[in-house]
Each structure stands twice: as structure tokens, then as C-alpha cells.
Amino acid sequence: MSTCKKARAEATSVVSPDRLSCLPREIKGEILSHLNIEEAIRTSTLSSIWRDAWTDTPKIFLRDGNFPRTKFVMLVEMVLSLHKGTIEKFDISGEGSYHDEFARWMLMLSRRSPKSVIINLNSWPRYRIPSCLFSVADLKSLRLENCIISLPREFEGFKSLTYLSLNIFSSTDRDIQYLVSFCPVLTNLRLSSFEGIDCLNIQAPKLKYLRVNGDFVYIKLDVPNLKWAILSLRHEVKAYQSVPIVHDKESYLKQSLGSLSDIETLSVSGFFLKYLSNGCMHTKLPVVFRRLENIYLGICFWDQSEVSAACSLFQKAPNLKMLELWSYPLGLSDQDQVSITVQVQMDHLITASVEDFGGLDYEINFVAKLLSWAPALEKLNIKWNGETDCGRVLAKLLALPRVSPRAKVTVTF
Numbered sequence: 001m002s003t004c005k006k007a008r009a010e011a012t013s014v015v016s017p018d019r020l021s022c023l024p025r026e027i028k029g030e031i032l033s034h035l036n037i038e039e040a041i042r043t044s045t046l047s048s049i050w051r052d053a054w055t056d057t058p059k060i061f062l063r064d065g066n067f068p069r070t071k072f073v074m075l076v077e078m079v080l081s082l083h084k085g086t087i088e089k090f091d092i093s094g095e096g097s098y099h100d101e102f103a104r105w106m107l108m109l110s111r112r113s114p115k116s117v118i119i120n121l122n123s124w125p126r127y128r129i130p131s132c133l134f135s136v137a138d139l140k141s142l143r144l145e146n147c148i149i150s151l152p153r154e155f156e157g158f159k160s161l162t163y164l165s166l167n168i169f170s171s172t173d174r175d176i177q178y179l180v181s182f183c184p185v186l187t188n189l190r191l192s193s194f195e196g197i198d199c200l201n202i203q204a205p206k207l208k209y210l211r212v213n214g215d216f217v218y219i220k221l222d223v224p225n226l227k228w229a230i231l232s233l234r235h236e237v238k239a240y241q242s243v244p245i246v247h248d249k250e251s252y253l254k255q256s257l258g259s260l261s262d263i264e265t266l267s268v269s270g271f272f273l274k275y276l277s278n279g280c281m282h283t284k285l286p287v288v289f290r291r292l293e294n295i296y297l298g299i300c301f302w303d304q305s306e307v308s309a310a311c312s313l314f315q316k317a318p319n320l321k322m323l324e325l326w327s328y329p330l331g332l333s334d335q336d337q338v339s340i341t342v343q344v345q346m347d348h349l350i351t352a353s354v355e356d357f358g359g360l361d362y363e364i365n366f367v368a369k370l371l372s373w374a375p376a377l378e379k380l381n382i383k384w385n386g387e388t389d390c391g392r393v394l395a396k397l398l399a400l401p402r403v404s405p406r407a408k409v410t411v412t413f
Contacts, residue, residue, distance in 0.1 A: 056085035064094030073101055080108035087112045089141075093120040103130045116141040126170065131155075144169065151175045157182030165190040177201040213270075224259050230296075232270040257287055264291050269298035269326065277305035292317040298326040301362040304338050314344045314373075323352040323370075327363055327385075338362055340369050349374040351381075357411075358386035359393035364400075371402040371409075378406050384413045 060079060064072045072094065090109060098105075098121060109117070110132040117139065121127055129144065131152035141163040149171040161183040171179075171194065180189065181203045189204065192213040200212065203222040210223060213232040257276075260266070266289075268276075295317065300306050314320065323346075352370060357363055371380065382397065384390060394411055402409075 055083050057083075058086055058088035060087060060090050062092040062094075064096050069096050069098075072096065073098065076101070076105055077108070080105060080112070083112060087114040089116040089118075090114045091118040093118075093122075095122050097123040099123070099125075099127065102127050106130045107132045109133070110136050113138050115139065118143045119147070120145040122146050126168075143167075149175055149179070151178055155179075155182065157184070159184060161186055163188045166192070166194070168193045170195040172196055173199045173201065177203070180204055221257070222259050224262065226260055226263055228265045229260070229263060230267040230269075231272045232268075233272040233275050234270050261287050261289065262291050263289055265294040265296075266292060267296035269296070273297065273299055273306050273309055274303070277303075277309035287316065289317045290319060293319060293321045295320060295322070296324045296326075298328050300328045301360070301366050302338055307338050307340060307366065311340065311342050311344055314346060315342070318345070319348050320346055321348050321350050323349060324355065325353065326355045327357055329356075329358065338365070340366070344369075344373045346370075346374040347376060349377055351379045352377065353381040353383070355383045356385040357382045359384070359390065360386070364393065364396055367397065368400045371400050371404075371407060373403070374407070375403050377402070377404040378408065380407060380409045382409070382411045384411055
């Protein structure tokens with residue numbers, strides 16, 4: 001009896017198809033999307049049921065890795081020509097040179113109407129993005145690296161694009177302005193390491209997250225719903241060349257910061273604070289940042305204009321809760337002692353920190369002011385990175401009077 005049962009069980013296991021093979025094509029494609037594309041293609045040898053299952057995978061990841069150039073080119077073209085389903089995400093990266101094939105790949109890709117595209121091909125010269133990629137109407141996310149961006153005249157915009165990241169690229173003022181402004185639902189924008197852009201004009205009514213790290217002469221922001229921003233100017237020479245398009249310093253500031261009234265987190269680094277101070281930021285700031293709770297600020301404490309600009313920023317952020325300062329040693333010279341004559345109210349500041357603290361008198365004096373401005377301060381963390389007598393400096397810091405009875409000053413080395 002037991003032998004008969006065993007035989008029936010074995011027979012059943014032989015004729016029953018495996019569970020994965022019985023799944024719908026779109027589910028098998030989703031499973032295969034978790035493999036790299038070469039491994040997904042290899043599943044076609046499992047059985048006739050799996051022969052072309054990889055052609056329905058919604059996510060395509062292509063890495064040249066250890067592939068010989070010829071084999072990688074064949075792989076990319078096979079994938080783009082044989083894929084049948086919807087491409088939710090197309091991600092290609094490599095170190096080899098594929099300039100001869102790139103335009104053809106982009107044409108094949110554009111015909112598949114991908115929703116998300118990531119291109120990170122690092123060989124030089126930079127890859128010129130062909131016009132066909134700018135015709136993909138349903139694109140929702142676009143990330144390009146090491147490229148040249150020149151918009152076609154017939155560009156009508158990406159009506160569904162919410163995420164745009166451009167890194168190590170060259171373009172023009174006009175093309176970047178049009179590219180951003182013709183994305184009406186864009187919420188996340190990242191621009192870094194760019195060339196050819198002097199006047200960076202960003203108009204994006206839905207934008208919530210902005211990151212800019214590069215060189216420019218002038219910046220204009222029209223982003224009324226921005227919540228989070230990182231703004232970094234890389235080279236000092238650009239900052240000192242900054243000249244308002246309209247020769248009016250108040251207008252200059254309004255165009256730089258006037259639309260950021262709803263900002264919640266702001267990070268300013270590199271020479272961007274110097275750039276703002278050139279517009280006489282300390283004279284009149286045209287906006288109050290009522291929702292601004294977190295500030296990350298790179299500052300030269302021995303630069304009077306930067307210190308004044310920082311104080312002006314603090315004055316216009318009445319609900320600031322967290323402040324992180326990075327002390328920049330750039331441009332240190334024998335100049336007059338920096339004076340801080342304004343009284344800043346920082347009633348809601350709870351935590352503050354100073355990174356790369358060198359123990360200079362300029363820095364100590366600013367910390368002293370900070371302790372006198374913040375009645376609700378609980379923690380002030382100072383990260384030491386100096387070469388002066390740390391014992392003497394530590395004694396000075398711990399002896400500083402503070403307006404908050406709960407304020408605790410800690411120094412880490």
C-alpha cells in the first residue's frame with residue numbers, strides 16, 4: 001500500500017509543472033528584473049516556457065563590467081531590439097567608449113517609451129544626447145552623466161517628468177532654462193559639475209527639492225513650493241564676478257532668494273554665501289523664511305561680509321531649530337577683527353554645531369554670539385580641527401556665558 005502511494009506521488013510530481021513556470025508573463029518579467037540582463041537572458045535555456053520571458057522584464061540594467069567591448073555592444077542591441085514589454089526603467093553604465101553606437105541605442109530606446117532612464121557612460125569626449133530622447137513623452141525620471149545637452153527646436157517638454165538629475169555636463173543658459181521650465185510637474189532637480197552656464201534660471205512651480213553644485217555668474221530662482229535646497233558655488237572667481245542683471249541690489253536679492261519663503265531646509269556651501277554677500281544681503285533681505293527649521297552653512301568667520309550675510313539670514317528665519325556651520329579656512333588673511341553688531345533672535349534654536357573648528361578668535365567670537373542669541377539652545381557641538389593650543393581654546397569655550405540655562409557645549413577631537 002505504501003509503495004503504491006509513493007508511486008502515485010512520484011508520478012504527480014513528474015507531470016505537475018513548477019509554480020514559477022505557471023505564472024503570468026508580466027510576473028515572470030518582474031522576477032527577472034531583479035537579475036542583471038545577461039542572467040535574465042540565460043533563463044531562456046530553461047524550457048520553452050521561459051524562452052522569451054526576459055523580453056517582458058520591466059527593468060533593464062546594463063553594465064559593461066568585464067565584458068569585451070564587442071560583446072557588450074551586441075548585448076545592448078539585442079536587448080533593445082528584442083524587448084517586447086513596457087520598459088519602466090532603463091539603466092546603462094560603463095567605462096568603455098560607445099560613441100559610434102550611442103545615437104542608435106538612444107533611437108531604439110526612445111521607440112520603447114521608457115518611464116525612467118539612467119545613462120552613465122564615462123568615456124570622453126562627452127556624449128551628445130540625441131534629439132530622439134527628448135521626444136519620449138511619458139518619461140518620469142531622467143538621470144544623465146557625462147553628456148552634452150542641446151535641446152531640439154521642436155522640444156515640447158516632458159509633461160510627466162518629476163525627477164531630473166544632470167551631472168558632469170555642458171549646456172547653455174537657454175537650454176537648461178527651457179528644459180526645466182518645460183517640465184511642469186518637476187519636483188526634484190539636481191544640477192552638478194556643469195559648464196557653459198553663466199545665468200542659471202530655474203523656473204519650476206512644483207519643485208520641492210533642489211541641488212545645485214557648480215560654477216555660474218548669476219542665479220535666478222522662481223520656485224515657490226521649494227522645501228529643501230542645497231546651493232553650492234564651486235569657485236571663488238565666479239562669486240566675485242557676480243553682477244545683477246538689473247543694476248539694483250534689492251532686485252538682485254529678490255531674484256536669488258525671493259521665492260524661497262516656504263523653504264524648510266537650506267544648505268549653502270562653497271562660495272555661495274560670498275555670492276549672496278556681494279548682493280549686500282546684510283543690508284536688506286527681501287523675504288522671511290517662516291518655515292525654515294534647518295540651516296547648513298559654510299562660512300569664513302573672518303570675512304565680515306559673510307558673517308553679516310549669515311546674521312541677516314538668521315534674522316529672517318524666526319523658527320530655526322537646527323544650525324550646522326562649517327568653518328572654511330579659505331581666504332584667511334591679516335584683516336581687522338570681524339565685528340558683529342546686530343542682535344539676532346534665535347528663540348527656537350535647539351541644536352547647533354560647528355565643523356572643522358580651528359580655534360581662531362574669529363570662530364570663538366561667533367560661538368560666543370551664538371550662545372547669547374539662543375535662549376532655548378540645548379546642545380552646541382564643536383568638532384575640533386585646529387593646530388592651536390587646544391587646552392587654551394577649550395577653556396575659553398567652556399567659560400563662555402550662555403543665555404540658555406540648558407545649553408551644553410561639547411568639543412570632540
